[in-house]
Amino acid sequence: MADTTAAKDDLGATEREIITTRLEKAEALRALGVNPYGNGVSPRHLAADLQARYGEAPTEEIARDPGAWSLAGRVLAVRSFGKAAFLKVRDRSGELQVWVKKDKLGEAGFERFKLLDVGDLIAAEGPATRTKTGELTLEALSFTILTKATRPLPEKWHGLTDVEQRYRQRYVDLVVTPGVREVFVKRAKIVSGIRRFLDARGYLEVETPTLHKPEEAGGAAARPFETHHNALGLDLKLRIATELHLKRLIVGGLDRVYEIGRIWRNEGIDRRHNPEFTSIEFYQAYATHDDLMTLTEELFQALAVEVSGGPVISFQGQAIDLTPPYPRISMVLEAARALGLSGEQALSGAGLGEALARAAAGIAEKEPAWKLSEAAKKSPGEAIAVAFEILCEPKLPVDRPAFVVDFPLETSPLSRRRDADPRLVDRFELYVAGMELANAFSELNDPADQRARFEAQVKAKVAGDDEAMPFDEDYVRALEHGMPPTAGEGIGIDRLAMLLTDSASIRDVILFPLLKPQA
Secondary structure (H helix, E strand, O other): OOOHHHOEOOOOOEHHHHHHHHHHHHHHHHHOOOOOEOOOOOOOOOHHHHHHHHOOOOHHHHHHOOOOEEEEEEEEEEEEOOOEEEEEEEEOOEEEEEEEEHHHHHHHHHHHHOOOOOOOEEEEEEOEEEOOOOOEEEEOOEEEEEEOOOOOOHHHOOOOOOHHHHHHOHHHHHHHOOOHHHHHHHHHHHHHHHHHHHHOOOOEEOOOOOEEOHHHOOOOOOOOOEEEEOOOOEEEEEOOOOHHHHHHHHHOOOOEEEEEEEEEOOOOOEOOEOOEEEEEEEEEEOOOHHHHHHHHHHHHHHHHHHHHOOOEEEEOOEEEEOOOOOOEEEHHHHHHHHOOOOHHHHHHOOOHHHHHHHHHHOOOOHHHHHHHHHHOOOOHHHHHHHHHHHHHHHHOOOOOOEEEEEEEHHHOOOEOEOOOOOOEEEEEEEEEOOEEEEEEEEEOOOHHHHHHHHHHHHHHHHOOOOOOOOOOHHHHHHHHOOOOOEEEEEEEHHHHHHHHHOOOOHHHOOOOOOOOOOO
16 A cells, blocks of 8 residues: 555645644544534535525625525635635535634634634535625534544545545545546436336336355356355355346246346456446346337436436447437347358358358457357357457447347357247347447246256356356246246446446446455
């Protein structure tokens, strides 16, 4: 960890010296009868209330009805002029200037005020006014330091410029970094907007287990985190998806369900992946994946309007239009075309190995070339998926979302086979700005077919695939009771928040992302 004690403020004091001084001020407040960590003060108003009441009203108009306002918040800046000072104070609604004057507070009150530091939390009461510079201001007739901040804010000398330190100290980041608070306000709007959207369409919000028995830890191709319950002597795994429990509820007659919840996957970390993240999964009986494509278009447009004010958003300098309809792009046909094959050749495997070898030879980057070479050892469907990821995903539209359709059966152990071509499944993924944001399919409800696919997953795990699903016998039993035709979808809330807040990294939209320990 960096030695912050060497940092200096404008007066040349080190952080350790500043902390010592502030602790002394806390003791001085106690000596004056003020608890520097008091309680029982409830502000009656917000900064936004004054802004809403007076707006751009001139000083004379405010003077006719200045009101009696009561605010509390954190002091972000102080401009002192001997017997008076202007404070910039922020509460949960915004910022407002507070004017403190000795002749208004009195001798004792002003002595207490002089023990104030930037970062302290204060309460002030008094009328509204507008200063000569035109700034709406609360003129304090009473002033109280509610909480003494003994550690100074980092912007005191250099600002919180270390990006990783911002994530480690999000409590400081929210205070000093412009725009951070607004990102998480928008994230909350996204989640509440999804709830309203689905509730209005008859969906029921439910909660399913986050601790799974090993045989239940499925629903996605991912490696779970493992733990142990001492009282029951059970090995358990943190869930990697909510899918299989939600579909059990469809069997039980809850025809439209959704869950917004935390998911854990023991995987790598990068700007689009965090081992702990939030997803929404929703399932609708008597619907198909085509129905969910339409619903997804409506949902994304509605969220863009609510969060950004319109269907056209900006992400990392690129304008993206979320107005439906979105183009459909065939995984099989696009991958085959990139390999110089027809769709039928790719699905049958005819010439696929040679085509993959040619494609690998034409790529300079070592890892993608290796993946293409290794894909030749896989089934045709799995090889097509690898080829699409490497050769086609980078060429997806950048100015609008796109649905990727026509997934091979081998890539989708829980999806329904397509009646017209059983080598494919009725599935789509939604890509926006190069990110996969949603995954959906018509659900497999044939118990015999599901049993066979679980058995194939078990064989894959034995062969070394750590992300293969376990055999969930109880889920097959549920399907044997009969699940209606159903379609389901999962959406990554964090990536959706990245998109709608123009955030480059998933860490920017997770309040406390997982980080490496500091040396």
